[in-house]
Each structure stands twice: as C-alpha cells, then as structure tokens.
Amino acid sequence: MDAGGVGGAGDGCFEKMETEEERTELLRDRFRLSVISIADAEAKKLGMQVAEPVVACIADLAFKFTEQLAKDVELFAYHAGRKSVNVKDVILSAHRNDHLTSLLRSFSQELRDKEPKTERKRKKSSEKGETSVPS
Template identity: 65%
Template sequence: MEGDGNEIDAERYEEDESVTDILRDRFRLSTISIAETQAKKHGMQISEPIMACISELAFKYTAHLAKDLELFAQHANRKCVNTEDVILAAHRNEHVASTLRSFYDDLKAKEPQSERKRKKASKNKDKATTSAVHFPDL
C-alpha cells in the first residue's frame, strides 16, 4: 500500500512541475515582450541573453514575492492574501509601497459603501474609549 502513496505523490510533483514550467514559459514570453516594447520605445536594443536573464530574475522575484504574501496571510490566520499583505511585501521599496498605498486608497474611495458597513463602523466608533491610541498609516 505504501507504494501507492508514493506514486500519487510523484504524480502530484510531476503535475506541479509541469504547471510551473508552463507558467515560467508564459512569464518569460510576457517579460520579453514588455522588454522589447520598452526598448523600441526608447530607441534601444536588448540582446537575447540579457532578455533571458531579466525574465528569469523577474520570475524568481515573483515566486519569492508570492511565498512572502502567502506567509503574511498565514501569519494573520487568513487563507487569502489581501491588499495589506501586498503593501507590506513592498516595504523594502518606499516608492513602490507609497504608490500601492495611494492606489489602494483611490480604489477604496471609489468603492460604494453599503449601509451595513457604515452601521458597523459607527458602532465601533461609539465603543471607542478616550484612552485608545490611533496610529496613522505610514
């Protein structure tokens, strides 16, 4: 019976590897397309080895970012990644983090608020005590 479990694990591993390979190839094609477009826009040329290197680095960075986002969500006892996780992941680059924050704030401002959410927010404000300390988002 143990052999059956190992075969199933091996099949899952092979499926995961094939999915990863497909994603990597599609990501590379997209990265190369973006690089070529930007190079033409600025009157430049990029050699094939450089494009391959850029696409591989971008893929590895994205995989690392995805793992970080997963860990942030797990740390907050959530199963899904949210916007706050993405902003937190960008903390090493203040320009990117501030751009993400302003983009998120713009999205929140455009989002229609339901009456139910407003009522909850007002109840929470009523429960606040005078000794509470508010830390503004940085």
C-alpha cells in the same frame, strides 16, 4: 524576439496540467513571453536593441523574484490568521522600500474610493433557524 500569442488565464490550460511542476513551467513560459514583449516594445520606443540572453536573464530573475514574493505574501496572510492574501499583505511585502509602500497605499486607497458604498451583508443564520441578535 517575437513574443507570439500569450494565452489568458481562462483558456483552460491549467485544468489540464497534471502536476505543480507543469503548471509552474507553463507560468514561467508565459511570463518569459510577456517580458520579451515588454522589452521589445521599450527597446523599440528608445530606438535600441536588447540582446536575447539579457532579456532571458531579466525574465528569469523577475520570475524568481515573483515566486519569492508570492511565498512572502502567503506567509503574511497565514501569520495574520487568514487563508487568502489581501492588499495589506502586498503593502507589507514592500516594507523595505518606503516609496513603493507609499505608492501601494495610495493605490489601495484609490481602489477603496472607487468601490460602491454598500452595507455589509449579514452572515446567514444556521440551518436550525437560529437568529443572531446584534449587540
């Protein structure tokens, strides 16, 4: 089971895709190759072999789970009145798993701690030269 080369997101393939279905199929293929690569590496570490149908099943289940997770976090963001997903949505998606929620919160805090401490940028004033006065 050789995974071969998996192209990165910046290789231009997505811009060439005509339909959502084609993009999904490409993502599914790349996802499957990644799962095969991970399964092979883990099996090699343990001195085992994993049957191809088992790896294919794991890849399909994981992809379906990922699709559902993406829908969930999009809905969480929409419900919060945002147009994009953020860390809070990902943490909320793990609400049924206390341990995972705790890990995600810790990871989120680590990321925040690593961010450079800068002042927030002020919004640009309108084209008419209006200025906003802080209250």
